[in-house]
Amino acid sequence: MSPNRHVAILAYDQLCMFEFGIAVEVFGLPRPEFADLGWYTYEIVGIEPGPYRSTGGISIDAPYALDRLADAGLIVVPGWRGAKTPVPEPLLQALRAAHDRGARIATLCSGVFVPARAGLLDGRRATTHWRYAETLRAECPAVTVEPDILYVEDGTLLTAAGSAAGIDLCLHIVRQDFGRDVANQVARRLVLPAHRDGGQAQFIARPVARERVGRLSALLDLMRERVNENWTIARMADAAALSERTLIRHFRDATGQSPLNWLIAERVERCKELLEDGELPLDAIAEAAGFQSQETLRHHFRTRLGVSPAAYRRSFGAAA
Incomplete structure (x- = not known):
């Protein structure tokens, strides 16, 4: 029996347009070069009667209704309209039925709240955008939230972190279904690195202090x-x-951190800046950031970001 490569991409009012575009680009773009492989077919499935407006006021037409989820081998939830916004019960029921028959469900960014509210992520690992991680943990305590990584696969449930991490997850699915070479071709067409592992850290900009008043403000500036x-x-x-x-x-x-952890985070940030801006050797970067050796730099960099300094430079350096 051939695998079910039919993809249902959900649409809803207040649609997250970037996440929706990711799913359509990867699974809906015509790719005649892969026709002999049994490439994906897809449908845009509306979760309720329209009209559907996306962020920016763009109107979206969804020609199919929730009953079409019964035919899908993969269902993509491209974000959700609010971390605390209820999910319609018919959608929850349709997702539970799809999960029970073995369909894969992939969520991008805030889309994780949809299967979480259906109870499908109870006892499972999941991720989301770092801004929503604490809300997910509080709203759905039965979910094991992994807030620092790009995407998580737990059985037939796949969740991606921030918006762009949705591309990584979609490419991961292509890689699973059609192999590395095909996924690399799709990535090249997107002008993207072919593979960022799901365990790689979300690259979050330096956190600001919760409170920028009093004696500590001047100290933080001085230490930076x-x-x-x-x-x-x-x-x-x-x-x-x-x-x-x-x-x-x-x-x-x-x-929200101890002084030592904050200082290490700032030193890693300084390393990131130097890796992005030029070609300084690693020992010079370690010295400029306050790490005593390349080995110490590598340890803290990999611990906090999930990649080596060299891999970070390849992805984000001036010549990347």
């Missing part, structure tokens, strides 16, 4: 300016004119 210097707790406390215990408490209140 001199991130390569030796910052002990005693030196931090002296610079902020606080006791060490008070400093640690204020640090957690302002940043």
